[in-house]
Amino acid sequence: DTEVTQTPKHLVMGMTNKKSLKCEQHMGHRAMYWYKQKAKKPPELMFVYSYEKLSINESVPSRFSPECPNSSLLNLHLHALQPEDSALYLCASSFRTSGSSYEQYFGPGTRLTVT
Amino acid sequence: GDSVTQMEGPVTLSEEAFLTINCTYTATGYPSLFWYVQYPGEGLQLLLKATKADDKGSNKGFEATYRKETTSFHLEKGSVQVSDSAVYFCALIHVDQGGSEKLVFGKGTKLTVNP
Numbered sequence: 637d638t639e640v641t642q643t644p645k646h647l648v649m650g651m652t653n654k655k656s657l658k659c660e661q662h663m664g665h666r667a668m669y670w671y672k673q674k675a676k677k678p679p680e681l682m683f684v685y686s687y688e689k690l691s692i693n694e695s696v697p698s699r700f701s702p703e704c705p706n707s708s709l710l711n712l713h714l715h716a717l718q719p720e721d722s723a724l725y726l727c728a729s730s731f732r733t734s735g736s737s738y739e740q741y742f743g744p745g746t747r748l749t750v751t
Numbered sequence: 752g753d754s755v756t757q758m759e760g761p762v763t764l765s766e767e768a769f770l771t772i773n774c775t776y777t778a779t780g781y782p783s784l785f786w787y788v789q790y791p792g793e794g795l796q797l798l799l800k801a802t803k804a805d806d807k808g809s810n811k812g813f814e815a816t817y818r819k820e821t822t823s824f825h826l827e828k829g830s831v832q833v834s835d836s837a838v839y840f841c842a843l844i845h846v847d848q849g850g851s852e853k854l855v856f857g858k859g860t861k862l863t864v865n866p
Contacts, residue, residue, distance in 0.1 A: 678856035
């Protein structure tokens with residue numbers, strides 16, 4: 637099973653709302669990632685969790701708050717977003733983040749629209 | 752820093768035509784190289800990879816060879832199908848100062864195959 641699942645598939649939220657994105661994998665991967673992808677652009681890395689600890693934060697605004705409750709789950713909590721945060725949010729996982737170049741497996745993404 | 756340059760396209764081909772999408776990289780050392788594909792409305796899928804010089808990655812009729820001398824990893828397919836229409840991303844693994852590995856993507860190449 638090489639599947640990463642993400643929910644919801646689509647999300648529309650106002651600038652004052654609080655919402656969460658969810659990502660799940662059951663491949664035994666110990667590294668999980670959040671990416672943001674704008675139209676016609678490559679994904680941009682936001683956060684990396686390694687063994688359930690935040691290892692990389694790419695200077696993401698605090699209105700995005702990641703959480704890794706266990707090795708299979710990754711959440712992204714959203715609060716007070718701006719319209720420019722509208723994008724496709726992708727989750728990915730890999731066996732590890734260092735020591736060897738393990739490929740990352742991506743989920744289908746959550747299409748977020750901020751109104 | 753490490754970077755990936757790929758032809759931006761768009762590339763439009765007729766079915767059964769030969770495909771080449773050029774990708775060159777700049778990196779210290781010899782990073783692992785990847786091609787990811789993104790079908791419309793979906794997340795990224797790993798298409799193929801190569802981890803050392805002269806390695807050839809292949810999958811679904813696509814091939815790419817890791818060329819150290821020319822720092823290239825060009826994607827090829829002998830006979831494209833309409834179902835190959837997608838955006839293709841070339842990527843490498845960059846190791847940061849903390850030892851964590853991050854994907855560095857090219858800008859993507861949109862391929863459209865007409866019947």
